[in-house]
Amino acid sequence: MKPPPFRYHDPQTIAEVVGLLRSCDNAKLLAGGQSLMPMLNMRFVLPDDVIDLNRVEGLAYIRETDGALEVGAMTRQRDLEFAQLVRARCPLMHEALLQVGHRQTRNRGTLGGSLCQLDPSAELVAVATALDATVIVVGARGAREFDFAAFPAAYMTPALEPDELLSGVRFALWPRGHGHAFVEFARRHGDFAMVSAAVLLEEDRAGTITRASVTVGGLGPAPVRVREVERAIVGNAASETLFRDACESCRTLDAVGDVHAPASYRQHLAAVLSRRALAQAHARAAGAGQ
Amino acid sequence: MNGKVFGRSVERLEDADLLQGAARFIDDIRIPGMLEAAFVRSPHAHAAIRGIDKSAALALPGVHRVFVLADLMPHLQIERLVVGLPSKSYKQDHHRPALAGDEVVHVGEPVAIVVADNRYVAEDGAALVEVDYDPLPAVADCRDALGAGAPRVHRHAPHNLLAEFALGYGDVDGAFGGAAHVLRESIWQHRGGSHSIECRGAVAVHDAMEDRLTLWSSTQMPHAAQRLLCDMLGRDENRVRVITPDVGGGFGPKLVFYPEDVVTALAALLVGRPLKWIEDRREHFVATTQERDQYWEAEIAVDGNARILGIRGNLIHDHGAYTARGVNLPHNSAETLPLQYEVPAYRMNVRVALTNKVPVTPVRGAGHPQGTFVIERLLDRVARELKLDRAEVRRRNLIHADKMPYTTQLKARGGMPIILDSGDYPKCQHQALAHAGWETFGARQQAARAHGRYLGIGLANYCKGTGRGPFEAVTVRIGPSGKVHVYSGAAAMGQSTRTMLAQIVAEQLGGKMENVTVTTGDTAAISMGMGGSNSRQTVIAGSSAHAAALKVRAKALKIASQMLDVAESDLEIEGDRIQATGMREKSASFGEIARTVAGTAGYALPAGVTPGLEATEHLVIDDMAHANGTAVVEVEVDAETGAVGIVKFIALHDCGRIINPMLVDGQILGGTAHGIGNALFEWMGYDDNAQPVTTNLGEYLLVTATEMPHIEILHHESPTPLNPLGVKGIGECGVIPVAAAIISAIEDALMPFGVHLAQAPISPAQIVALIEAARERMQGTPTK
């Protein structure tokens, strides 16, 4: 299991990357390498050119701008995990990160790499979906931004033009005091989730849910926002019964089975985990009784 | 019997190098001029080969040679690896070819070897070898394999039944006739691969000056590998040396001799350059032998007091496509089932089925966990039906200590009667249960259920013959340097074999571990050797080492007595010297003593003493020393997700006298981890076309530190009378009762749902499905 031959490029600017993407027909971008390198070793991908992003300037940052968290595509998962800003203002992401792989893979793995790899079960993809993230993409025609919801074009395929790269992601921050929970079921610690549920909640002082984001990952090609659950709970007082009844609709979400678990089990987990995530988010929300 | 070092947790000889990256594993060997190889492997489970085109691969710069079977044939005396253990049960022989000829019968079967400058280029070349395959129907399921009209695993074979035999004794059907209760179970069991973290490998060098072929191989059986290389290549023993370097875990499959071993060796000969082949993990999944499926139909007959009257049944065993070891695995399974209980009559009909999958050979435990699982499931069933405590049912049937030695009516695979030599099975069970709080568990379980939490407890007993003979060779020699050298045909694969042998020898020769060197796994160091398998080395090699050390000790004392003019009875051995008791000033060093018998030209040896200070022993021990034990497990099951958490794990083992408690605990812990994997995680999956579906460590799940509970280990010591040390094997024992105990505990946890379990492993998805099915049954809804 050794990588096939390829040409190697280590550009230092985004412009150089774009130039290389334009001139290379069959190139792969190398970010943290935690997905691409195994695929190279197993020769599941056979690129003519590998463009290493690790020496490109200006792709690694974590900052708060106008009520949003902005993260550069080459920001290491470890740096996000330890960022005080993320912990304080985007606790959902922090909780999810603790379940992303292992310390050795988080040290190298990047936000952008995970999002572009688009594994259906990847925690950060579910987080981006839950937070209505905006992706910032740079190509030959300059930069453009669009909703993360439109980022997955197909199974494990981002909606990027051949000469484009993801440069950063903007996550709209929820107000302080919101409830959050990232709950996943994996066979072992650090495995990709079999199914995950990411929940954000806002409640008023009376304990009524005023805003909700419910995302389930691992069922199909990309995580889904379960609008039916969100609609069912917003405007109602949080309760175990409300959550239980609302989450039953997860059993009808489209799901794909594989050798490890049939689709019906994944749908079942979607209902269970989204209910558990809602209960946990509710317990953490600064609403009723506080 | 705690001695200077015997019985003590002394430091391991192996550790210093391993901890500093200074060990030498197979892939660490680099020889000037060495080339590297990659194999072209079948992507098909079954296909005819119409032709192979090597031209594109040979045209690639850096590729030196590509060999297919036809290229090797002129140089092979036998083109097949004839390795199966003898048995009268074979219906047909299917030995592996060195490389596939005109047919491939499993995914991963080697078809060609590409020799190149390095592994990168070798893999480039392998991708360019064009094999023209004509796919044939494949058999994936061993039950289907035996059905009428099943496709043939080998297209020219008459059928897929490799072997058939029955094991048993007594009037079984008579026992069932009058029984108060007859209960039946249909059980599926699956065990996966060994997955040592180091895969296999071979490095071959031909020294043309001496015409000597040296093969370094990560094998557990170097002497067997030497014999096979001699047979296949037509070379005598002086022309073939096999060395086992440090081995990164064996666990069974590394005892097998593989096509890659002989092909790498022959390719090195033909190319005239040193050659290395290192198996990668993907190859390990499709080319290293594994364990897999067994399907059991088992019935137990008991009287009104739950005493066993008889057990009978049928077992279908997945053998894979070739015989790489024999029928020992299903034999062990069937033999183990009744072993530790009073079973008056027994019959198990075993059918061994060919499938288009990787050959099956023993993985740590070697069929014993499966036999144990079946008897323990049957006894749980008896308890459930008769509304008795599971432990009580076992207590009534376990063989009692006052019956030891107990001659069973079973025969071992070599035809010898199986005798349980020693042990107190009921006491072991009692101690394990007491430690686990078995009696008070019910109250805790009820309290937890009130909070919607499902706790369960389970237990399983086991008994295993260890130390399979007939012998192991050990030489002990004191050299002129004063060092004590130990050479053995035993093989070290990570289980502290060198430390174990050094402890036994040092106990007799000064008690100084650092003065002992141990050489294992080298056919040039000792002429005979059986290697590592069957939890045998401490028992068999350890006994030979002990006997040899005693002889060297006696001789050294005799010589020292003359040198020092002190009666032997007034001498003692301290460190690397022999001295008059308590008088260091009146002493002779080992080196000085060795020199007196090394000979000086023209001078006589000491009176009555033969030359040299060494002894070689091959203590013959045919009867196996039976280890036993009890596992008690407490689990919590998340009834919504099917997740199983192990809350508590008690492992009680009796491996006779303990040489090094730390090492024994280590073996138990490692074995237990394998068992937890077998119960909850490990599954080597194939689809209906016999294509493997779990071919990397992301899909095939090994337990990690977060899934492992803290294991509490208890010891009971029943020294065996079968060997001078009183020791029994422990290498495989840890694994044996684990799956049975865990499944029992999960079933106990899910008792409120009425779930019945008859399989291992079990996945969370399957647990949820079983709960769902049980709910539907209870509600009277028809189930599928």
Add this chain to the structure above:
Amino acid sequence: MSETRNIALTVNGTRYEREVEVRMTLADFLRQQLGLTGTHLGCEQGVCGACTILFDDYSARSCLMLAVQANGHQVTTVEGLASGPGHLHPLQQAFRDNHGLQCGFCTPGILTTLVEFLREHPAPTEGEVRVALSGNLCRCTGYQGIVAAALDAAKRLQADVESR
């Protein structure tokens, strides 16, 4: 022969300049070109953790990096943990005393992982140690000796700090 590059890097405190094929993994470079065979390969897909090294003091899978990526960086392997010949790092000694290894093949990657972990968590709980180890597979020990060694090493390292 595929494309090559000249690289310069520091491994275990020693500076090396070498020409490497751009497709060569860092693990193979360390093992084959520098002869540092203590770093082991168990899966080459980033799961088993045997190849874990410290890259600029942070643990990383060396099978998932290219040697060219180490140009200008610092690498520490298992060979570089002890202070000198004949001395074991306190973590290594703890592994020896607690039977934290059997075949020893996974051990180098576990040691490097724990060096980083104990630097960041000088007084860890057993649960934290287990999570830190979850990216390293061991097939021999059942992890119990490893966990005990890590906890023991934490105490030894603390004592070293306090005695200074």
